[in-house]
Amino acid sequence: MGASAIVEGVPVSTEHWIGGERVASPDPFEDLSPIDESLIAMVARGGRREADAAVAAARKAFASWAATSPEERAKILHAIGGGVEGRVAELAAVETRDNGSLLRSMRDSVMPRVGHNFHFFADRLLQLHEPDFETRGHRNRVTWDPAGVAVVITPWNAPLMLATWRLAPALAAGDTVVLKPPEWAPLTASLLCDIARDAGLPDGVLNLVQGIGEEAGAALVANPSVDRIAFTGSVETGKLVGAAAGANLTPVSLELGGKSPFIAFADADLDEAVKQAVNQYDNAGQVCLAGTRLLVQRDVYDEFLDRLVEAGVALKQGDPRDEGTDLGPQITRGHFERIDGFVQRAKADGAKAVMGGGPNEELGGLYYRPTLFVDVPERSEILTKEVFGPVLTLQPFAGEEEAVELANATAYGLAAIVYTGDAERAERVSAQLVAGTVWVNCFYVRDLRAPFGGARNSGIGREGGAWSFDFYADVKNVCTAPWERS
Ligand code: NAD
Numbered sequence: 001m002g003a004s005a006i007v008e009g010v011p012v013s014t015e016h017w018i019g020g021e022r023v024a025s026p027d028p029f030e031d032l033s034p035i036d037e038s039l040i041a042m043v044a045r046g047g048r049r050e051a052d053a054a055v056a057a058a059r060k061a062f063a064s065w066a067a068t069s070p071e072e073r074a075k076i077l078h079a080i081g082g083g084v085e086g087r088v089a090e091l092a093a094v095e096t097r098d099n100g101s102l103l104r105s106m107r108d109s110v111m112p113r114v115g116h117n118f119h120f121f122a123d124r125l126l127q128l129h130e131p132d133f134e135t136r137g138h139r140n141r142v143t144w145d146p147a148g149v150a151v152v153i154t155p156w157n158a159p160l161m162l163a164t165w166r167l168a169p170a171l172a173a174g175d176t177v178v179l180k181p182p183e184w185a186p187l188t189a190s191l192l193c194d195i196a197r198d199a200g201l202p203d204g205v206l207n208l209v210q211g212i213g214e215e216a217g218a219a220l221v222a223n224p225s226v227d228r229i230a231f232t233g234s235v236e237t238g239k240l241v242g243a244a245a246g247a248n249l250t251p252v253s254l255e256l257g258g259k260s261p262f263i264a265f266a267d268a269d270l271d272e273a274v275k276q277a278v279n280q281y282d283n284a285g286q287v288c289l290a291g292t293r294l295l296v297q298r299d300v301y302d303e304f305l306d307r308l309v310e311a312g313v314a315l316k317q318g319d320p321r322d323e324g325t326d327l328g329p330q331i332t333r334g335h336f337e338r339i340d341g342f343v344q345r346a347k348a349d350g351a352k353a354v355m356g357g358g359p360n361e362e363l364g365g366l367y368y369r370p371t372l373f374v375d376v377p378e379r380s381e382i383l384t385k386e387v388f389g390p391v392l393t394l395q396p397f398a399g400e401e402e403a404v405e406l407a408n409a410t411a412y413g414l415a416a417i418v419y420t421g422d423a424e425r426a427e428r429v430s431a432q433l434v435a436g437t438v439w440v441n442c443f444y445v446r447d448l449r450a451p452f453g454g455a456r457n458s459g460i461g462r463e464g465g466a467w468s469f470d471f472y473a474d475v476k477n478v479c480t481a482p483w484e485r486s
Pocket of ligand 1: 158180211214232238256288
């Protein structure tokens with residue numbers, strides 16, 4: 001074996017995976033664990049050379065992968081899903097060490113979902129069908145043809161889940177893939193390559209380029225022979241990726257940041273609403289969909305606030321490998337300081353931190369206290385900019401109209417959460433919210449058949465179910481004139 005690291009007892013190759021071979025790097029980068037900021041691996045640092053080599057390997061493998069039958073592709077995807085399921089414990093342990101997410105959540109829900117991503121798109125591929133239709137005796141037949149090489153670039157907050165939610169449909173559609181995982185949590189992507197190889201995925205169909213975003217990522221999205229770019233990350237990087245894709249007219253799907261509203265009406269089940277409001281601190285606030293702007297009807301504002309603080313201070317912060325931990329660390333020192341910058345500026349604006357408001361000094365390291373701001377001045381940036389940390393704001397509203405106005409008052413539109421006991425109100429309000437997903441009296445119920453994506457700056461495009469195939473495939477209509485029979 002080439003360069004590797006042992007992480008939580010699991011051997012992980014730290015090299016690239018290009019054309020079915022591990023490729024070493026003369027100049028690796030440091031991968032630190034957010035749990036204790038210790039060095040866990042030196043990881044290959046790719047650039048233009050590796051990006052071009054991976055795209056060339058994917059291109060070479062494309063023709064034969066595209067020619068496999070949907071049944072064959074589905075079989076291999078199911079085998080990859082099974083391989084993931086067989087290694088859930090290892091994947092969970094490595095991911096937690098690498099990105100600081102809760103081990104129990106990785107083991108019990110996130111890694112099983114990774115396996116499900118493969119099973120779902122394998123099954124969906126076999127259901128892909130649009131009935132033929134006629135135009136003046138002409139037959140129209142729609143097909144989803146493999147498009148070519150797809151580049152998949154993902155962030156660190158749920159690295160393997162987000163990577164597989166993009167690459168499973170790409171592989172199912174008959175594309176070959178180059179994956180660039182986040183430099184702050186690059187390891188599980190490497191394990192996935194082992195799993196895919198063991199499942200019988202031919203060499204070159206899935207390639208991995210490790211490295212820094214501005215180097216490896218930028219080189220991949222600038223490559224003119226790439227046919228699809230699926231990017232998940234921040235709005236700022238999304239704009240760069242979109243511009244690079246535009247220069248080559250490469251179709252791009254962007255899943256970006258959010259600042260989602262969480263609206264609770266006075267007629268809501270307050271127990272449930274408060275429980276889910278506290279859940280917005282999940283993954284130490286590092287969740288794109290999180291409803292970080294709590295909007296609560298004035299009649300129940302005081303009660304909601306009291307209950308929220310009571311539940312919030314009871315959250316247990318600590319090592320994400322401990323089963324009792326609710327909140328782990330932030331991903332890196334730089335990100336931790338960025339979050340603190342937001343909190344200190346909000347205080348300077350006059351916002352009042354009724355909970356948290358700074359680092360957890362008892363724990364030290366990268367542990368930031370779950371923070372709740374009230375009395376936030378209208379123009380404070382904390383109401384409109386994504387913090388991507390354990391920081392919520394709470395604002396009162398009088399009625400529906402004001403709730404919708406406040407909810408829509410950002411440049412984002414990823415998700416919205418509405419708690420109400422009135423079904424008609426739920427319909428009215430949902431219809432007016434600018435969001436790719438609205439959850440009513442629930443949160444984070446995800447079905448891969450549903451479209452997923454963001455409005456406004458939260459992204460471009462929708463994936464999930466048939467929407468994924470529409471993006472990763474070249475959708476074609478063949479219109480055939482009637483055959484003359486004599
Ligand atoms: P980021 O934009 O910094 O990085 C994302 C990925 O892009 C990384 O792999 C990085 O290496 C790469 N990258 C960086 N610069 C690049 C460039 N110039 N060209 C190509 N690739 C480049 O984001 P992050 O900090 O890793 O992730 C957090 C952000 O992701 C938040 O804004 C969060 O809301 C968002 N996010 C969105 C979703 C969604 O589904 N909408 C899901 C998770 C996270």
